[in-house]
Amino acid sequence: MSALTTSHSATEAARNRKFGPLYSRNVRAVVARGLMATKSSNWMVMLSGFFEPVLYLISMGVGLGAIVGTVQGPGGGEISYAAYIAPALLAVSAMNGAVYDSTWNVFFKMNFAKLYQGMLYTSLGPLDVAMGEIFLALLRGLMYATGFTAVMGLMGLITTPWAILMIPAAVLIAFGFASFGMGITSFMKTFQQMDWINFFMLPMFLFSATFYPLSVYPQYIQWLIQAMPLWHGVELLRQISVGIFTPATAVHVGYYLVMIAFGVLLTTGRLRRLFLK
Amino acid sequence: MIRVPELVSKEESPAKEASQKDASVSSPAESGPPQYVITAENLTKRYGDVVAVDGISFSVPAGEAFGLLGPNGAGKSTTMKMIGGVSQRTSGSLSIMGLDPDQNGPEVRAHLGVVPQQDNLDEELKVRDNLLVYGRYFGLPMSYLRPKADELLEFAQLTDKAKSKVDALSGGMKRRLTIARSLINEPRILLLDEPTTGLDPQARHILWDRLFRLKEQGVTLILTTHYMDEAEQLCDRLIVVDKGRIMAEGSPASLIREYSTREVLELRFGSERNATVGTELEGIGERLETLPDRVLIYAHDGEAALEEVSARGLHPVTSLVRRSSLEDVFLRLTGRSLVD
Numbered sequence: 001m002s003a004l005t006t007s008h009s010a011t012e013a014a015r016n017r018k019f020g021p022l023y024s025r026n027v028r029a030v031v032a033r034g035l036m037a038t039k040s041s042n043w044m045v046m047l048s049g050f051f052e053p054v055l056y057l058i059s060m061g062v063g064l065g066a067i068v069g070t071v072q073g074p075g076g077g078e079i080s081y082a083a084y085i086a087p088a089l090l091a092v093s094a095m096n097g098a099v100y101d102s103t104w105n106v107f108f109k110m111n112f113a114k115l116y117q118g119m120l121y122t123s124l125g126p127l128d129v130a131m132g133e134i135f136l137a138l139l140r141g142l143m144y145a146t147g148f149t150a151v152m153g154l155m156g157l158i159t160t161p162w163a164i165l166m167i168p169a170a171v172l173i174a175f176g177f178a179s180f181g182m183g184i185t186s187f188m189k190t191f192q193q194m195d196w197i198n199f200f201m202l203p204m205f206l207f208s209a210t211f212y213p214l215s216v217y218p219q220y221i222q223w224l225i226q227a228m229p230l231w232h233g234v235e236l237l238r239q240i241s242v243g244i245f246t247p248a249t250a251v252h253v254g255y256y257l258v259m260i261a262f263g264v265l266l267t268t269g270r271l272r273r274l275f276l277k
Numbered sequence: 278m279i280r281v282p283e284l285v286s287k288e289e290s291p292a293k294e295a296s297q298k299d300a301s302v303s304s305p306a307e308s309g310p311p312q313y314v315i316t317a318e319n320l321t322k323r324y325g326d327v328v329a330v331d332g333i334s335f336s337v338p339a340g341e342a343f344g345l346l347g348p349n350g351a352g353k354s355t356t357m358k359m360i361g362g363v364s365q366r367t368s369g370s371l372s373i374m375g376l377d378p379d380q381n382g383p384e385v386r387a388h389l390g391v392v393p394q395q396d397n398l399d400e401e402l403k404v405r406d407n408l409l410v411y412g413r414y415f416g417l418p419m420s421y422l423r424p425k426a427d428e429l430l431e432f433a434q435l436t437d438k439a440k441s442k443v444d445a446l447s448g449g450m451k452r453r454l455t456i457a458r459s460l461i462n463e464p465r466i467l468l469l470d471e472p473t474t475g476l477d478p479q480a481r482h483i484l485w486d487r488l489f490r491l492k493e494q495g496v497t498l499i500l501t502t503h504y505m506d507e508a509e510q511l512c513d514r515l516i517v518v519d520k521g522r523i524m525a526e527g528s529p530a531s532l533i534r535e536y537s538t539r540e541v542l543e544l545r546f547g548s549e550r551n552a553t554v555g556t557e558l559e560g561i562g563e564r565l566e567t568l569p570d571r572v573l574i575y576a577h578d579g580e581a582a583l584e585e586v587s588a589r590g591l592h593p594v595t596s597l598v599r600r601s602s603l604e605d606v607f608l609r610l611t612g613r614s615l616v617d
Contacts, residue, residue, distance in 0.1 A: 014462065015388060015462075019387070024383035029413040032410070033399070040403065115397070118411070120382075124386075272365070
């Protein structure tokens with residue numbers, strides 16, 4: 001019966017780990033579950049998330065770009081319209097993916113699939129679950145960003161090696177939105193409230209200098225848009241895509257670092273409300 | 278194979294009688310294993326103005342099968358959630374293996390196995406993967422989990438379904454998988470919230486058999502149910518709960534002794550007659566209970582009571598003499614049936 005003694009020590013060891021009040025140092029189990037579930041059932045959903053920005057890029061960049069011609073990129077150089085909007089679309093897709101994963105997905109898994117209910121009856125704590133879900137969202141963001149950057153390369157929209165940095169920058173953007181999104185979800189009780197998220201995100205997508213420069217707006221609208229997170233993401237990626245860096249680059253990165261810090265604080269502060277009733 | 282916790286092997290045979298109440302309701306001593314694996318004092322949970330659990334106190338020694346019997350909405354599930362640390366209590370104290378579940382949720386749950394009222398299996402994973410992934414949540418290594426998962430599939434009679442989707446399982450199979458899953462970490466305490474609700478009789482008996490084996494191996498069982506037969510079969514000791522309060526506490530046999538007679542005579546006179554026949558039956562047996570569909574006469578000797586009924590010239594449509602059950606205890610304590 002040596003199997004019995006081995007199993008004995010395995011469960012004992014698992015019980016004698018160090019635990020926090022809301023944390024069991026076991027984020028990887030949540031991540032492993034997410035990967036396994038993706039492998040067996042979610043990959044179609046994953047794929048559609050990848051194609052969305054690509055379709056935008058083709059229709060707007062190639063189609064609309066034929067009329068628009070070239071536009072002034074960061075640093076004043078002329079670039080094609082497709083090259084102008086591609087980094088913006090990448091920023092939007094990083095935002096959308098992260099927000100979807102951290103709000104709707106979390107809301108559904110919590111209230112309908114009862115997935116977290118099962119997890120939280122194990123020695124996992126709410127912090128393990130939150131960090132695992134955010135990590136998965138970022139992993140997905142990383143894959144999308146890599147794929148999209150590759151498509152940009154194939155379409156001849158990449159002219160500098162700096163462009164590779166768009167990938168980690170997109171993950172930074174996703175992190176900002178994912179950490180905040182999960183905190184916000186902790187306040188949501190119904191589907192109607194969840195719809196407010198879209199109400200906020202769609203205008204941000206359309207007006208954050210995604211398809212045309214900020215200079216078309218009057219000054220006070222510019223300020224409003226510059227206060228929004230997506231604009232910083234769009235500008236950051238646009239600068240990276242042509243390899244031109246200014247002091248503003250640091251401001252954009254700083255904006256996301258602050259957003260991540262606040263988002264993580266908000267989410268951890270609301271953890272009990274988020275997962276425990 | 279489920280390990281016998283060393284807690285049990287040493288001392289205390291499971292407490293059988295209500296007299297246990299008087300034993301020191303201790304928080305576990307600093308040295309040595311705790312006497313009680315669960316101690317609740319004045320445990321209260323309010324949701325806004327609604328009081329779900331209203332100051333209940335109980336303690337459970339290691340190895341006991343302890344039941345919470347009561348109708349739906351009595352506060353049983355809420356109590357279970359507080360024990361698991363997934364619902365924070367409003368007031369009172371609660372100690373699981375010497376730990377406060379509100380403060381040490383993950384550590385407390387490392388000792389627990391939980392079978393929730395509604396199956397919450399991971400529908401995105403296959404049957405065997407459900408066990409493996411759940412084990413990972415406890416921080417268990419795959420080298421332990423692979424053989425353990427196969428062993429538990431065997432235990433739950435689901436070996437041939439290992440690679441199926443959870444969707445494809447029947448209700449009974451899902452329930453068994455949920456129970457198998459709850460055993461992946463070899464818990465010392467198993468929480469079962471309405472384990473057999475919605476199962477057919479055969480599936481229930483299979484499940485009961487599995488639970489008996491676990492008990493034999495020294496696992497402490499905490500069980501909520503609104504089925505009296507389940508409580509009688511499985512529980513060493515139970516509390517009867519209604520509207521968030523404890524109405525009575527003891528072993529099934531002692532509760533029946535205390536709150537009911539040995540036998541019950543059930544008479545059916547037809548729905549109109551049932552309500553009026555009461556006065557004519559007065560004096561027979563120790564107590565009379567009139568329900569919409571039948572009249573219950575509580576007596577030490579049911580047959581003798583039935584003879585007396587006939588002697589008074591009363592002729593019920595049907596009559597039945599049976600042993601008293603927990604249902605009668607509940608009726609006596611609350612004036613209502615358990616399952617309406």
